[in-house]
Amino acid sequence: MRQAKYGIILYIFLMLPPVVTLFEFNMTIHMHMQMPLLAAAGMLMYPFLKQKFPGFFEKYNKNGIPGIILFLIVVSYWLLPRAMDEALTIPAVEIFKFISWPFLVGVPLRDSWSKFSVMGKNVVLGILSILFVLMAVIYIFSDSQLCNNYLIVEQITLGWAFGFIALALIIYIVQQFFIDHSEYEE
Amino acid sequence: MEAATLKESFIDKTKSKLGVSPEDSRLSLTYLSLAFIILFVGGFLGLVQGLNRAGLFELPPWFDYYQVLTSHGILLVLVFTTLFMTGYFYAGVSHVHGGLSPKVRKMGWTAFGLMVFGVIMTVATVVAGNASVMYTFYPPMQASPWFYVGLTIMVVGIWVAAAGIWTSAVQWKKENKGKHLPLFTYFGVGAYLLLFLGSLGVTAEMAMLIPWAFGWVETVNVMLSRTLFWAFGHTAVNVWYLVAVSAWYIAVPKFVGGKLFNDTLARVVVILSVVLNVPGGFHHQIIDPAITEGVKFMHVFMSLSIALPSLLTAFAMFAVFARAGKRKGAKGIFGFLKKLPWTDVRFLAPMIAMIAFIPGGAGGIAQTNNQLNQTVHNSLWVVGHFHLTVGVTVALTFFGITYWLLPYLTKRTLTPRLNKLGVIQTWIWTIGMLFMSGAMHWVGLLGSPRRTSFSTYGDNATALSWDPYLFLLAIGGTLLFIGVALMVYIAFHLMFKAPKGETEFPIAEREANDITTPRWTERWGLWIVVAFAVISMGYVIPVVEMIVNAPPGSPPFQPW
Ligand code: HEM
Ligand SMILES: [Cu+2]
Numbered sequence: 036m037r038q039a040k041y042g043i044i045l046y047i048f049l050m051l052p053p054v055v056t057l058f059e060f061n062m063t064i065h066m067h068m069q070m071p072l073l074a075a076a077g078m079l080m081y082p083f084l085k086q087k088f089p090g091f092f093e094k095y096n097k098n099g100i101p102g103i104i105l106f107l108i109v110v111s112y113w114l115l116p117r118a119m120d121e122a123l124t125i126p127a128v129e130i131f132k133f134i135s136w137p138f139l140v141g142v143p144l145r146d147s148w149s150k151f152s153v154m155g156k157n158v159v160l161g162i163l164s165i166l167f168v169l170m171a172v173i174y175i176f177s178d179s180q181l182c183n184n185y186l187i188v189e190q191i192t193l194g195w196a197f198g199f200i201a202l203a204l205i206i207y208i209v210q211q212f213f214i215d216h217s218e219y220e221e
Numbered sequence: 222m223e224a225a226t227l228k229e230s231f232i233d234k235t236k237s238k239l240g241v242s243p244e245d246s247r248l249s250l251t252y253l254s255l256a257f258i259i260l261f262v263g264g265f266l267g268l269v270q271g272l273n274r275a276g277l278f279e280l281p282p283w284f285d286y287y288q289v290l291t292s293h294g295i296l297l298v299l300v301f302t303t304l305f306m307t308g309y310f311y312a313g314v315s316h317v318h319g320g321l322s323p324k325v326r327k328m329g330w331t332a333f334g335l336m337v338f339g340v341i342m343t344v345a346t347v348v349a350g351n352a353s354v355m356y357t358f359y360p361p362m363q364a365s366p367w368f369y370v371g372l373t374i375m376v377v378g379i380w381v382a383a384a385g386i387w388t389s390a391v392q393w394k395k396e397n398k399g400k401h402l403p404l405f406t407y408f409g410v411g412a413y414l415l416l417f418l419g420s421l422g423v424t425a426e427m428a429m430l431i432p433w434a435f436g437w438v439e440t441v442n443v444m445l446s447r448t449l450f451w452a453f454g455h456t457a458v459n460v461w462y463l464v465a466v467s468a469w470y471i472a473v474p475k476f477v478g479g480k481l482f483n484d485t486l487a488r489v490v491v492i493l494s495v496v497l498n499v500p501g502g503f504h505h506q507i508i509d510p511a512i513t514e515g516v517k518f519m520h521v522f523m524s525l526s527i528a529l530p531s532l533l534t535a536f537a538m539f540a541v542f543a544r545a546g547k548r549k550g551a552k553g554i555f556g557f558l559k560k561l562p563w564t565d566v567r568f569l570a571p572m573i574a575m576i577a578f579i580p581g582g583a584g585g586i587a588q589t590n591n592q593l594n595q596t597v598h599n600s601l602w603v604v605g606h607f608h609l610t611v612g613v614t615v616a617l618t619f620f621g622i623t624y625w626l627l628p629y630l631t632k633r634t635l636t637p638r639l640n641k642l643g644v645i646q647t648w649i650w651t652i653g654m655l656f657m658s659g660a661m662h663w664v665g666l667l668g669s670p671r672r673t674s675f676s677t678y679g680d681n682a683t684a685l686s687w688d689p690y691l692f693l694l695a696i697g698g699t700l701l702f703i704g705v706a707l708m709v710y711i712a713f714h715l716m717f718k719a720p721k722g723e724t725e726f727p728i729a730e731r732e733a734n735d736i737t738t739p740r741w742t743e744r745w746g747l748w749i750v751v752a753f754a755v756i757s758m759g760y761v762i763p764v765v766e767m768i769v770n771a772p773p774g775s776p777p778f779q780p781w
Pocket of ligand 2: 454455456501502504505
């Protein structure tokens with residue numbers, strides 16, 4: 036249960052007011068550091084939850100598909116500029132952010148991931164990279180300011196960040212297809 | 222069955238006994254001889270600088286302080302190190318793989334040609350007085366375009382050298398399915414990967430500077446080019462350090478009668494170094510404008526994270542020494558210190574290198590903090606710092622490697638006399654650096670700036686108070702030059718004069734109870750992607766800001 040302990044420590048750390056301020060001062064850090072770190076906290080807590088509620092995961096996420104759909108829906112919601120804006124202005128949305136990222140993104144992702152084949156994982160990564168390329172295009176080329184709380188330059192920055200993450204994912208997927216592991220492994 | 226294993230072990234034995242093929246050793250020896258010639262020239266320029274700063278020596282107008290400084294920086298921190306690293310890794314990879322393939326050897330030679338060509342072009346512009354821009358070549362100072370072209374060719378040479386090592390690793394994996402890369406190759410693959418990732422920054426910078434230097438565009442984005450430079454400059458010195466670390470893990474245990482502490486740990490150190498390093502470049506820009514405070518704050522953590530692999534290494538090395546000491550019957554916590562072979566230069570040089578990294582690393586951690594950086598930035602403190610890290614930790618480890626690598630390549634031996642000379646060399650270097658680096662640190666705190674030729678600033682009282690320290694600096698520099706001369710003598714002696722014999726390439730064995738190395742250490746695809754993600758995390762925010770909100774750009778300046 037050491038992982039769960041680290042998960043909770045990370046979770047509490049991310050909730051500290053100065054840390055929240057620091058992580059939200061810039062659009063890219065908000066979306067590409069705070070949110071994924073919250074998901075990571077959830078992923079670390081997952082083994083504990085699984086041990087406590089084994090039947091739950093078995094029943095509702097038998098083949099991993101429901102979990103990954105939940106994951107994709109919640110992630111897509113948070114990709115909307117408006118969602119991020121509201122998180123900064125409406126406390127209820129901010130609270131939802133702190134609940135949804137660990138428990139509706141991190142936990143189902145880890146539960147589903149362990150149930151997928153290599154192909155299944157590549158499909159998920161593929162969907163994410165398409166989504167991120169789309170976000171990159173929107174954020175880089177949009178002429179208007181999409182978030183009330185963030186400047187246009189931050190929006191463009193976030194677009195490039197999406198672009199690079201998408202590129203990293205694509206390189207990862209492609210190298211898997213091009214490197215024939217049987218040439219190197221027994 | 223039995224015959225087959227017998228044959229295999231016979232082949233293994235002959236390979237390890239015979240050492241490298243003559244062709245491979247010729248390649249490495251070429252790299253290493255040039256490296257030591259460069260060390261001699263660079264060291265001489267260092268002496269000249271030291272004497273000038275103490276007011277003891279005035280430079281002629283046709284080769285002024287800034288030409289000397291530019292050459293010294295480029296030759297030592299870029300050329301000497303790259304050449305040594307390449308000679309060392311090609312020799313070691315040839316050894317552990319039982320020879321390089323003709324293709325890889327060809328890449329090695331091509332890389333050598335490109336590097337030499339590039340360096341000659343670059344240094345020629347400096348000597349001609351058209352490029353006193355120092356090794357950081359910050360715009361808006363503008364050098365002759367050929368200065369940048371030469372450096373770019375040198376970078377291409379680095380890529381080819383890297384590709385050679387990677388090719389050899391892939392070939393080895395194909396021949397040894399399912400096995401882990403040998404640890405030596407693992408370090409080689411990682412070090413060149415890190416150097417490659419860093420070089421992407423400087424390549425992008427060259428794409429800005431070359432058109433500007435030729436006059437095809439009028440202005441340049443100063444902040445962006447500084448940032449791109451440090452993505453490379455910072456990474457490069459960490460590559461040199463990683464090369465030194467490889468010898469600590471792999472060779473040094475052999476000389477203390479110890480074993481490799483933990484194979485997995487060594488590989489994790491390589492992975493962490495590759496993944497975390499590049500964004501550290503920002504700690505060279507703490508005083509730069511145009512980077513918001515929040516971003517600088519984030520980068521303190523990115524920069525500090527690089528200390529983690531070093532701490533792991535420090536732990537591992539202590540463990541190796543303590544265990545080796547215990548095997549020899551050492552008592553108490555520090556009893557092992559007495560059992561260490563202090564008179565064996567192959568141990569002494571890298572050991573002092575490691576010890577120097579304690580103050581060197583601590584100074585680095587201090588400097589990366591905003592407020593402390595304000596005090597020491599652009600002062601001689603910084604020069605003192607990197608003469609400890611690069612000038613001792615890296616350079617002394619490279620010297621320590623030389624004592625076995627050169628005789629191994631030339632099939633000669635290190636005689637007791639030469640070993641003694643090596644021990645003397647090591648102590649001269651250490652004492653010289655104690656003086657020089659110590660004086661630089663101190664006088665830097667008193668405000669003496671780096672990169673400025675001798676001046677009393679109109680007999681200003683503060684400037685005059687620096688004099689005693691600058692004098693100590695010159696004494697240290699003189700000792701260091703004696704050290705350089707000795708080292709170069711030893712190197713060429715080992716190449717041409719030392720008695721014939723067999724020298725082993727030291728590769729430490731694993732501890733009998735070492736855990737099996739996990740498979741994920743071999744997942745280079747994953748580590749490249751993670752490194753890529755970390756680099757984008759570090760760079761996207763400031764770089765987009767620098768481009769989108771860029772000022773009009775700067776025309777060139779040539780203050781010389
Ligand atoms: C004989 C040994 C050496 C002496 C006497 C020496 C002396 C000096 C001095 C006095 C300075 C500069 C001062 C200033 O900022 O005005 C300097 C700068 C420098 N040295 Fe050395 N050094 C030696 C060896 C090395 C080695 C082995 C390396 C690296 C492998 C090295 C790398 C550098 C670099 C990168 C600079 C900075 C150049 C710049 O600011 O543009 N030096 N050295
Ligand atoms: Cu650095």
